[in-house]
Amino acid sequence: MTILVTGGAGYIGSHMVLELIDHGYDVAILDDLSTGCSAVIHKDARFFQGDVADEAIIDRICQSCDISAVFHFAGSTSLPESIGDPLRYFQNNTEASRALVQNLLRYGVRHIVFSSTAAVYGATSSAPIAETAPCQPASPYGWSKLFTEQMLQDASRASGIGIAILRYFNVAGADPAGRIGQSTPDAQSLIKVACAVAAGKRDVLEIYGNDYATPDGTCVRDYIHVSDLVIAHRLALVALQSGGANILCNLGYGKGHSVREIADAVGRAAGAPLPVRNQPRRAGDQAIVISNADLARERLGWTPAFDDIDVILKTAFAWENVPAR
Numbered sequence: 423m424t425i426l427v428t429g430g431a432g433y434i435g436s437h438m439v440l441e442l443i444d445h446g447y448d449v450a451i452l453d454d455l456s457t458g459c460s461a462v463i464h465k466d467a468r469f470f471q472g473d474v475a476d477e478a479i480i481d482r483i484c485q486s487c488d489i490s491a492v493f494h495f496a497g498s499t500s501l502p503e504s505i506g507d508p509l510r511y512f513q514n515n516t517e518a519s520r521a522l523v524q525n526l527l528r529y530g531v532r533h534i535v536f537s538s539t540a541a542v543y544g545a546t547s548s549a550p551i552a553e554t555a556p557c558q559p560a561s562p563y564g565w566s567k568l569f570t571e572q573m574l575q576d577a578s579r580a581s582g583i584g585i586a587i588l589r590y591f592n593v594a595g596a597d598p599a600g601r602i603g604q605s606t607p608d609a610q611s612l613i614k615v616a617c618a619v620a621a622g623k624r625d626v627l628e629i630y631g632n633d634y635a636t637p638d639g640t641c642v643r644d645y646i647h648v649s650d651l652v653i654a655h656r657l658a659l660v661a662l663q664s665g666g667a668n669i670l671c672n673l674g675y676g677k678g679h680s681v682r683e684i685a686d687a688v689g690r691a692a693g694a695p696l697p698v699r700n701q702p703r704r705a706g707d708q709a710i711v712i713s714n715a716d717l718a719r720e721r722l723g724w725t726p727a728f729d730d731i732d733v734i735l736k737t738a739f740a741w742e743n744v745p746a747r
């Protein structure tokens with residue numbers, strides 16, 4: 423039996439493929455390479471290039487591989503971008519996921535693990551955020567993922583397919599063995615940009631807002647190492663395959679770091695202070711986003727191995743600090 427990883431040429435998906443192949447699974451990847459990178463596609467995975475919403479390509483994959491489970495990472499991922507282009511987010515995250523699930527159900531796929539986000543909680547929540555907090559997304563990105571969560575839960579009730587919905591906080595870092603990292607060419611996430619500045623590929627780190635109600639005025643986020651994140655995904659699949667109930671849980675470390683702290687720490691990792699420039703607030707940002715991830719530890723038996731911001735930044739910078747990347 424083969425595991426299908428959508429978005430397996432992207433940042434998180436490529437780390438998932440590595441984790442699965444390291445654990446002896448057969449893997450197929452479906453990716454349209456819209457933001458993914460062919461250089462990170464694992465040589466031992468079968469690669470299909472195309473859109474997850476395309477019925478014909480799902481037919482081709484399911485007829486040539488015996489797909490038992492799907493990790494669904496493919497999607498559009500930028501919260502600020504979604505504010506300017508909401509319809510693309512609802513199309514590529516919600517509608518494309520609906521088409522994918524409908525087509526997969528025809529082939530008897532039994533389990534789906536879905537990439538959701540802390541952005542589903544939005545403005546109304548206090549920190550740390552547990553899964554029981556109300557969901558009031560502050561962006562089309564958050565809504566597009568929340569709608570998909572609801573759709574998956576309803577499809578599961580109707581069809582019996584097992585689902586795990588994992589709400590990630592801020593994912594960062596790279597494979598500690600240096601095999602892959604975040605290769606998305608124009609990624610705008612804080613740690614990616616800060617490491618690019620430290621590696622001399624960008625001139626300055628813009629800090630979006632220094633007047634928030636936080637200790638140093640900059641936004642606080644809960645950064646989780648990508649390798650811990652994908653381990654939790656593998657454990658979620660094992661739990662579903664063992665006959666466990668559907669899963670909905672946060673993935674984070676339950677601690678926060680400010681933008682300013684990250685800038686200082688990346689400067690330390692790189693051996694020179696980072697040039698920074700204060701800018702106005704970015705639309706859609708919350709001041710503080712920190713998880714309560716107790717449920718993931720209980721339900722999945724997950725024990726993070728890289729819960730250290732310096733390890734996250736060291737692996738991210740080591741990956742970025744190669745001129746060709």
Ligand SMILES: NC(=O)c1ccc[n+]([C@@H]2O[C@H](COP(=O)([O-])OP(=O)(O)OC[C@H]3O[C@@H](n4cnc5c(N)ncnc54)[C@H](O)[C@@H]3O)[C@@H](O)[C@H]2O)c1
Pocket residue numbers: 428429430431432433434435452453454455456457458459472473474475494495496497498499514518537538539540589590591592593594606
């Ligand atoms: N990076 C984070 O901090 C974070 C946090 C929360 C949730 N997520 C979610 O995790 C998932 C992966 O994010 P990432 O950071 O690896 O992003 P990414 O852009 O690196 O990866 C997404 C991959 O999906 C592919 N893709 C996009 N639309 C597709 C489509 N319609 N059909 C086929 N392939 C398609 C892209 O080419 C890319 O390879 C996304 O669903 C994202 O919303 C990410």
Ligand SMILES: O=c1ccn([C@@H]2O[C@H](COP(=O)(O)OP(=O)(O)O[C@H]3O[C@H](CO)[C@H](O)[C@H](O)[C@H]3O)[C@@H](O)[C@H]2O)c(=O)[nH]1
Pocket residue numbers: 499500501538539540541590591592593610611612613615627628629630631641642643681704707711
């Ligand atoms: O160059 C930059 C980039 C980011 N930031 C700031 O750094 C913080 C983190 O921003 P990111 O863009 O790295 O991450 P977000 O918190 O906006 O969003 C991330 O985490 C969310 C979950 O919390 C979503 O899932 C989303 O996909 C993912 O990009 C924000 O305050 C942002 O304004 C800067 O100051 N300068």
